[in-house]
Each structure stands twice: as C-alpha cells, then as structure tokens.
Amino acid sequence: MKSGYVSIVGKPNVGKSTLINSLLNYKVSIVSPRPAITRIRVLGIYNSEEGQIAILDTPGFENVQNELGRVMQKTIIASIEEADIVIPVIESRGWQTEDERIMETIKKFNKRHILVINKVDLLPHKESLLPLIKESNERYEFVDIVPVSALKNKNIDTLRKCIFSHLPEGDRLFPEDMKTNIPLHYTIAEIIREKAVNKTYQEVPQAIAVEVEEIKPGNKDKNMMVIKANIVVDRENLKHIIIGKNGSKLKEIGQFSRKELEIVLGKKVYLELWVKVIKDWRERPDIFRKFGYGDM
Numbered sequence: 452m453k454s455g456y457v458s459i460v461g462k463p464n465v466g467k468s469t470l471i472n473s474l475l476n477y478k479v480s481i482v483s484p485r486p487a488i489t490r491i492r493v494l495g496i497y498n499s500e501e502g503q504i505a506i507l508d509t510p511g512f513e514n515v516q517n518e519l520g521r522v523m524q525k526t527i528i529a530s531i532e533e534a535d536i537v538i539p540v541i542e543s544r545g546w547q548t549e550d551e552r553i554m555e556t557i558k559k560f561n562k563r564h565i566l567v568i569n570k571v572d573l574l575p576h577k578e579s580l581l582p583l584i585k586e587s588n589e590r591y592e593f594v595d596i597v598p599v600s601a602l603k604n605k606n607i608d609t610l611r612k613c614i615f616s617h618l619p620e621g622d623r624l625f626p627e628d629m630k631t632n633i634p635l636h637y638t639i640a641e642i643i644r645e646k647a648v649n650k651t652y653q654e655v656p657q658a659i660a661v662e663v664e665e666i667k668p669g670n671k672d673k674n675m676m677v678i679k680a681n682i683v684v685d686r687e688n689l690k691h692i693i694i695g696k697n698g699s700k701l702k703e704i705g706q707f708s709r710k711e712l713e714i715v716l717g718k719k720v721y722l723e724l725w726v727k728v729i730k731d732w733r734e735r736p737d738i739f740r741k742f743g744y745g746d747m
C-alpha cells in the first residue's frame with residue numbers, strides 16, 4: 452500500500468482549492484474567483500485500494516502586506532516541509548514571474564515535484580500545451596507534468612495515478628473514514644465566508660473573516676440547527692458594503708450560506724448573521740487566531 456502527504460502550492464487564484472476538491476471528489480476548501488482566499492492549510496484525505504493520499508491545500512503564495520499574510524506564508528512553508536510530494540500549480544497560459552518565485556522557494560526543499568498545469572479548458576488550441584510542457588521540463592526538474600482542468604474534472608484520474616506512483620510504500624496515516632481535520636465550526640465559518648467573498652469586490656474579500664459564535668439545536672425542533680455567526684470586516688465603511696441597500700446583500704449571503712449549510716449538515720438551519728467591525732483584525736494575531744487562521 453502507498454501513503455503520504457502531498458502539498459498543493461501556487462500563486463493566488465490558480466485553482467488550488469478547486470483541485471483539492473476535485474482530487475477528493477468532495478469539498479473541503481472554499482473556492483472563489485477572488486484571489487488570496489484560502490487562509491489555512493486544509494487537509495483532505497483520499498482513500499482507494501492503492502492506498503491513501505493526505506492532500507494539503509495551501510494559501511496563495513504572494514507578497515505579504517500584513518500579519519495575516521505573513522502567517523499564511525509560514526503555513527505554505529510548513530506544508531512543503533511536511534510533504535512527500537509537492538504539487539506546484541500554474542495556469543495553462545504559461546509561466547508567470549510569481550510562479551517562478553514559488554519554484555525558487557520550493558527548490559530549496561529536497562522533494563519530488565509534480566507540475567500541474569491547470570485550466571486547460573481555457574486553451575483555445577490544445578497544441579499550445581506541448582511547448583509549455585517542454586519549456587517546463589527544460590527549466591525545472593519535475594518527476595511528472597500533468598495538465599488538468601480542476602473545474603471540469605479533466606485528467607484528475609491521471610493525476611491521482613501519477614501521485615500514487617510517486618508516493619512511498621506505507622500504511623494509512625489516518626483512519627479510512629476520516630475526511631479532513633477541519634473542525635465543524637471552521638467548516639461552517641468557511642461556507643459563510645465563501646458566500647460573503649463572492650458577493651464583494653476589489654479589496655473587500657480579503658478584509659472579511661467569519662466568526663461562528665454559537666451552534667446549538669433548535670428549542671422546539673431538535674432536528675434544526677441554530678447557528679449564530681458574525682461577518683467581520685476591518686473597517687467601518689465596509690460594514691455597509693456587506694449589509695447592502697436595506698440589508699439586501701447580507702440577506703443574500705445568508706440565503707446562499709443556509710442552503711449549503713443544510714446540505715453539509717443534513718439538517719434544517721436557522722442562521723443568524725451579524726456584521727461586526729474589528730479594526731485592522733489582519734494585523735492582530737490574537738484576534739485572527741480565534742477565527743482559526745494560523746496553525747491548525
């Protein structure tokens with residue numbers, strides 16, 4: 452049997468979280484068209500007859516502007532150190548400066564690298580993949596290069612096979628029925644954050660955190676779950692953006708969140724959402740560690 456850790460790394464928005472979800476066939480990590488959304492190392496566990504892959508999704512690798520960003524960058528390094536195989540992800544349009552910077556960093560660790568070229572569905576001509584694969588092989592040492600579309604689930608089977616072929620022999624690292632290490636309250640917070648982030652633009656998505664205050668069974672209906680949560684922003688004027696005209700945006704975020712929460716929890720959900728300002732929370736580890744950002 453094969454088993455080991457695989458770390459997915461890459462610049463923001465290349466599709467790392469989409470990739471971990473499609474490798475697993477279920478969602479462990481939130482996805483957004485906005486960049487710099489994943490904040491922690493998210494573990495998902497894939498089991499098959501061949502063995503077990505412990506997959507780590509990581510925050511996007513980028514220039515750091517605040518304390519949260521610095522913690523996120525440490526998280527990436529920690530998960531590279533932990534990995535048996537590192538999977539740098541680039542987009543099918545080719546190598547960008549930030550991708551090269553990431554390669555310079557991961558080269559310092561003595562690990563096997565499988566390059567994933569994601570978003571191949573966006574290529575107008577399939578032929579342009581061959582020169583990109585050739586170029587990648589010339590520039591860096593990859594044990595394999597796998598073009599995929601994480602969004603359209605293309606070539607994901609091949610990637611799993613490729614990962615297994617490079618993993619060491621070993622027993623399962625986690626029980627077979629374990630899917631992730633993410634605690635329930637964090638999963639709930641992330642679902643709400645995904646909806647809030649996807650309803651906002653520009654610099655707002657990165658300024659949002661979600662704090663779950665209470666999860667309890669309903670008073671009358673025990674099959675119902677009552678969830679109280681705060682959408683936290685880091686300055687006063689963003690509060691109004693989240694709430695929207697006559698509360699319309701907050702209402703929409705709540706509706707979308709509740710829908711997904713009911714599916715994930717398998718219960719009816721009563722969701723009470725508030726918007727709260729905690730000034731400059733991204734500069735305050737004492738605060739953002741309480742939200743779950745940092746080591747897990």
Ligand SMILES: Nc1nc2c(ncn2[C@@H]2O[C@H](COP(=O)(O)OP(=O)(O)OP(=O)(O)O)[C@@H](O)[C@H]2O)c(=O)[nH]1
Nearest residue numbers: 463464465466467468469483487488489511601602
């Ligand atoms: N067309 C296309 N879009 C994709 C593909 N994979 C991901 N995306 C989109 O790319 C955007 C970013 O996806 P994420 O999975 O959140 O990217 P990420 O690398 O995890 O981003 P950060 O966590 O912010 O670093 C989303 O809008 C996805 O739907 C793909 O194969 N094809």
Ligand SMILES: [Mg+2]
Nearest residue numbers: 467468488489
């Ligand atoms: Mg992500």
